[in-house]
Amino acid sequence: MERSRLIQAMEDILGPEGVIHEREQLRTYECDGLMNYRVIPDLVVLPVNAEQVQKIVRLCYDEGIPYVARGSGTGLSGGALPVESGVLIVMSRMKRILEVDLENERVVVEPGVINLWVSQEVADEGYYYAPDPASQLVSSIGGNLAENSGGVHCLKYGFTTNHVTGAEVVLPDGSVAHLGGGKAPDEPGYDLLGAFVGSEGTLGIATSITLRVLRKPEAVRTLLAAFKDTEEAGDAVSGIIGGGIVPAAIEMMDRLCLEAVEVAVSPGFPDAGAVLIVELDGPEAEVENQFERTMKICEDSNASEIRVAEDDAERALFWKGRKAAFAAMGRVSNDYYVQDSVVPRTELGAVLKRISDLGEEYGMRVANVFHAGDGNLHPLVLYDGEVEGEAEKAEKLAGDIVFACLEHGGSLTGEHGIGEDKKKYMPKMFTEEDLDTMQLLRCAFDPHYLCNPGKMFPTPRLCGERPGPFRMHPVQKAGLAELF
Amino acid sequence: METRNVSPEKLREIVGADHVRESTAADAVDGVEPAFVVEPGSVEEASEVMKVAGEEGLAVVPRGGGSKMGLGNPPRELDLIVSTARMNQILEYVPQDQVVRVQAGIKLEDLQETLSESNQMVALDPPETGATVGGVVATNASGPRRYARGTVRDLIIGIRVVLADGTVAKAGGKVVKNVAGYDLAKLFTGSLGTLGLIVEANFRLHPLQEASRTVAVEVESPQAAFEAVRAVKKSQVEPTAVELRYSEDRKLVVVLVESIPGGIDAKEEMVSFLLKPSGRVRTLSDEEAGRERSSLSHAGEDATVVRISAPPAELVGVMESVLGAAERRGLGHPEITGHAATGVTYVTLSGGETGTLDDFAGEVREIWVRRGGTVVLERAPVELKRRAGVWGPPADSIGLTRRVKEKFDPRGILSPGRFIGGI
Numbered sequence: 057m058e059r060s061r062l063i064q065a066m067e068d069i070l071g072p073e074g075v076i077h078e079r080e081q082l083r084t085y086e087c088d089g090l091m092n093y094r095v096i097p098d099l100v101v102l103p104v105n106a107e108q109v110q111k112i113v114r115l116c117y118d119e120g121i122p123y124v125a126r127g128s129g130t131g132l133s134g135g136a137l138p139v140e141s142g143v144l145i146v147m148s149r150m151k152r153i154l155e156v157d158l159e160n161e162r163v164v165v166e167p168g169v170i171n172l173w174v175s176q177e178v179a180d181e182g183y184y185y186a187p188d189p190a191s192q193l194v195s196s197i198g199g200n201l202a203e204n205s206g207g208v209h210c211l212k213y214g215f216t217t218n219h220v221t222g223a224e225v226v227l228p229d230g231s232v233a234h235l236g237g238g239k240a241p242d243e244p245g246y247d248l249l250g251a252f253v254g255s256e257g258t259l260g261i262a263t264s265i266t267l268r269v270l271r272k273p274e275a276v277r278t279l280l281a282a283f284k285d286t287e288e289a290g291d292a293v294s295g296i297i298g299g300g301i302v303p304a305a306i307e308m309m310d311r312l313c314l315e316a317v318e319v320a321v322s323p324g325f326p327d328a329g330a331v332l333i334v335e336l337d338g339p340e341a342e343v344e345n346q347f348e349r350t351m352k353i354c355e356d357s358n359a360s361e362i363r364v365a366e367d368d369a370e371r372a373l374f375w376k377g378r379k380a381a382f383a384a385m386g387r388v389s390n391d392y393y394v395q396d397s398v399v400p401r402t403e404l405g406a407v408l409k410r411i412s413d414l415g416e417e418y419g420m421r422v423a424n425v426f427h428a429g430d431g432n433l434h435p436l437v438l439y440d441g442e443v444e445g446e447a448e449k450a451e452k453l454a455g456d457i458v459f460a461c462l463e464h465g466g467s468l469t470g471e472h473g474i475g476e477d478k479k480k481y482m483p484k485m486f487t488e489e490d491l492d493t494m495q496l497l498r499c500a501f502d503p504h505y506l507c508n509p510g511k512m513f514p515t516p517r518l519c520g521e522r523p524g525p526f527r528m529h530p531v532q533k534a535g536l537a538e539l540f
Numbered sequence: 541m542e543t544r545n546v547s548p549e550k551l552r553e554i555v556g557a558d559h560v561r562e563s564t565a566a567d568a569v570d571g572v573e574p575a576f577v578v579e580p581g582s583v584e585e586a587s588e589v590m591k592v593a594g595e596e597g598l599a600v601v602p603r604g605g606g607s608k609m610g611l612g613n614p615p616r617e618l619d620l621i622v623s624t625a626r627m628n629q630i631l632e633y634v635p636q637d638q639v640v641r642v643q644a645g646i647k648l649e650d651l652q653e654t655l656s657e658s659n660q661m662v663a664l665d666p667p668e669t670g671a672t673v674g675g676v677v678a679t680n681a682s683g684p685r686r687y688a689r690g691t692v693r694d695l696i697i698g699i700r701v702v703l704a705d706g707t708v709a710k711a712g713g714k715v716v717k718n719v720a721g722y723d724l725a726k727l728f729t730g731s732l733g734t735l736g737l738i739v740e741a742n743f744r745l746h747p748l749q750e751a752s753r754t755v756a757v758e759v760e761s762p763q764a765a766f767e768a769v770r771a772v773k774k775s776q777v778e779p780t781a782v783e784l785r786y787s788e789d790r791k792l793v794v795v796l797v798e799s800i801p802g803g804i805d806a807k808e809e810m811v812s813f814l815l816k817p818s819g820r821v822r823t824l825s826d827e828e829a830g831r832e833r834s835s836l837s838h839a840g841e842d843a844t845v846v847r848i849s850a851p852p853a854e855l856v857g858v859m860e861s862v863l864g865a866a867e868r869r870g871l872g873h874p875e876i877t878g879h880a881a882t883g884v885t886y887v888t889l890s891g892g893e894t895g896t897l898d899d900f901a902g903e904v905r906e907i908w909v910r911r912g913g914t915v916v917l918e919r920a921p922v923e924l925k926r927r928a929g930v931w932g933p934p935a936d937s938i939g940l941t942r943r944v945k946e947k948f949d950p951r952g953i954l955s956p957g958r959f960i961g962g963i
């Protein structure tokens with residue numbers, strides 16, 4: 057299909073205000089939160105309802121045009137990176153909260169709804185939506201669902217996947233299916249919803265999402281403890297979790313990270329080799345008791361200082377420091393490269409040591425801020441993109457960190473997703489059989505390989521019987537290639 | 541229904557002569573008898589067995605502890621039962637990581653016993669005894685604790701399966717937080733042996749709580765039961781389980797709270813206070829509490845158990861529709877149990893003509909499917925299953941469901957006919 061005809065067809069579906077085709081405007085969408093990958097899409101479309109999404113997808117299906125869904129574009133693995141000669145479907149105009157049903161503890165939203173809006177919507181009634189990525193002010197529920205996003209509180213409360221109970225989905229052939237029921241539990245059949253959540257936009261486009269909201273806890277207690285180094289802080293983490301306490305959150309920051317945060321938002325954190333923020337929530341009596349035990353464990357692990365948040369303002373200050381960590385890196389380094397590997401908790405000490413050794417080997421600085429409770433590291437490799445070769449070196453170091461985590465029994469990614477960024481590492485974690493088996497699922501959903509193609513998997517097989525590396529769909533190649 | 545001429549020689553070569561045996565009546569699945577029962581001792585053996593089955597087109601039904609073989613439609617055909625009984629080891633367990641990796645054939649209770657030595661558990665408590673981990677995953681079995689901890693999908697973090705052609709594949713991993721690749725562990729949860737043979741599963745664990753109390757309130761009506769459930773649910777007491785036990789002579793809402801020794805009294809008091817408006821409240825003895833925790837009745841083998849999933853706030857409607865439908869058909873007062881705060885209700889009917897039970901199931905199904913729920917014959921005589929269908933009308937995702945099945949098991953040899961939509 058010629059580009060001008062495609063634009064016309066999209067305008068017929070969406071009206072002129074729903075189609076962006078000027079090159080300068082298209083540039084706005086060339087990358088997501090991972091800015092080292094950029095592709096300018098041929099066309100951006102902005103549907104306002106499921107029917108429009110369905111028509112767009114059907115058109116793409118009929119014409120063999122690849123497409124990518126985009127929420128708020130904050131993803132950190134290039135999931136919403138446009139594909140060449142493809143359409144970018146931006147969901148941000150679908151931002152209505154469709155239903156609030158607190159008797160059944162559920163809220164139904166359109167995918168463009170921002171994470172924080174959900175909690176705000178039900179706060180007065182004493183409820184909240186648990187998954188709280190640090191990007192919750194801007195990231196969309198559709199993006200959260202696609203990435204199975206986590207947050208600081210997912211240690212106790214689980215991830216997005218544990219809080220999504222249903223989704224209306226436009227499948228890659230343009231049909232609509234309701235996955236997971238949403239109203240009642242335990243829908244019999246394959247857990248297609250479970251497979252869809254975390255599929256990084258490769259299995260279809262969610263057009264309405266049912267979320268579980270929780271009753272707010274009665275009490276919340278937060279402390280900040282300073283340690284000589286990450287090892288002692290790590291001992292405290294082991295002590296707390298090993299003692300049968302399930303905190304709502306345990307976060308760790310190392311010295312370099314603390315320095316950056318101090319420059320950026322001045323939370324007044326102690327001058328220390330490592331700081332832990334521990335938050336407990338639940339029924340009052342239980343929390344009080346466990347909080348005392350937690351303080352004792354921190355003391356026994358040689359904490360040099362323990363601060364207890366006396367009120368919501370102080371708690372907010374602790375979290376402000378933590379949540380600013382990524383952004384703060386900009387204050388101590390021109391550029392940084394963030395990884396998201398996970399290791400079993402007992403391997404944390406060994407892996408942190410290895411990361412620090414690797415940093416020395418490469419002569420590069422690595423800051424650490426992470427979800428210590430579940431072993432999800434965010435090593436930030438600092439570099440200067442202006443210096444020839446530094447970016448490549450940083451990426452190589454980050455890769456070595458990932459391999460170290462895998463060697464210690466971990467995973468490539470805890471919450472940011474594979475996307476464009478880490479797909480090359482997938483064969484390090486999974487065998488060819490594992491990856492081919494995942495493709496079976498892909499082929500059931502997206503037989504023509506048009507839905508966010510090229511992400512997540514290195515070289516997926518085509519959906520026919522015949523094995524062999526993926527090749528671009530011929531229509532795909534021919535269709536829109538003459539554009540720019 | 542005819543079975544193929546299965547030659548056991550190849551199978552014996554793979555697993556050893558001792559681990560292939562001819563079937564007996566006890567191996568029949570809903571009255572359909574296989575030719576052989578095969579017990580592979582390793583993933584490799586399981587893979588070889590499936591390869592043979594795949595090449596020869598043998599219909600296979602996987603079996604774990606055999607405690608829930610009654611779930612599902614009668615198989616269209618059946619040549620082999622592949623039992624995971626010999627694959628019953630804990631493969632990796634580092635208590636401080638709160639994660640365990642096990643072979644699918646380990647019995648859940650055996651696993652729990654080992655974990656309890658480190659004060660941990662897989663937070664799954666289905667009522668069946670003798671169930672294996674693989675069976676629990678394949679049937680998506682759950683128990684009272686699901687209110688606080690969720691179901692298999694919330695606890696499983698990795699899986700290894702053998703597909704219909706013998707391919708061995710894994711997904712997930714052994715860390716609690718992990719988004720690399722598609723979440724096939726969830727896809728296989730509840731798949732009832734129709735996508736592949738589950739050979740390993742990894743779970744996140746929870747600490748055992750040091751103290752627990754079980755508080756019950758005697759209620760007089762569905763409305764009172766609902767009020768009791770609602771009061772607890774709307775509070776901030778964070779119970780572990782909220783259960784319903786409602787038969788002709790015993791009508792209770794039972795709340796399990798767990799905590800540390802220093803926190804348990806406050807929780808118990810709060811729950812008692814919340815339940816008081818609904819009826820007489822008492823804290824159960826440990827023995828009584830243990831009995832109440834098993835959610836399925838101990839009704840006889842031939843009982844029919846219907847599982848209704850409905851929006852939790854519709855509890856009164858569910859109970860009344862069941863009581864009304866049973867009474868109108870002279871089925872007496874059925875035993876209603878359930879994980880009341882989650883919307884899962886079980887109805888146990890002892891006896892009754894097939895036609896009557898079919899009518900009953902049909903009426904209840906008609907109501908709850910229309911209101912966004914599902915009605916499944918969790919356990920039923922074969923005749924009733926054939927007549928009423930086990931799963932009820934499939935959702936609009938059935939086309940996709942079929943495509944998934946076709947991709948994973950193109951020849952349709954795995955548990956043929958047992959699943960939703962005749963899959």
Ligand SMILES: Cc1cc2nc3c(=O)[nH]c(=O)nc-3n(C[C@H](O)[C@H](O)[C@H](O)COP(=O)(O)OP(=O)(O)OC[C@H]3O[C@@H](n4cnc5c(N)ncnc54)[C@H](O)[C@@H]3O)c2cc1C
Nearest residue numbers: 127128129130131135190191196198199200202206257262
């Ligand atoms: C400062 C910062 C902090 C962050 N902190 C966290 C954190 O704490 N935890 C965490 O997990 N992540 C975090 N992230 C990453 C990011 O915010 C999350 O991945 C988020 O879920 C992405 O949402 P989005 O709306 O921006 O999605 P996008 O980036 O627009 O898209 C992400 C993926 O979702 C797909 N997608 C979008 N909408 C749909 C839809 N409707 N249907 C199907 N697929 C869809 C896209 O195709 C893409 O693959 C952070 C990012 C930043 C920039």
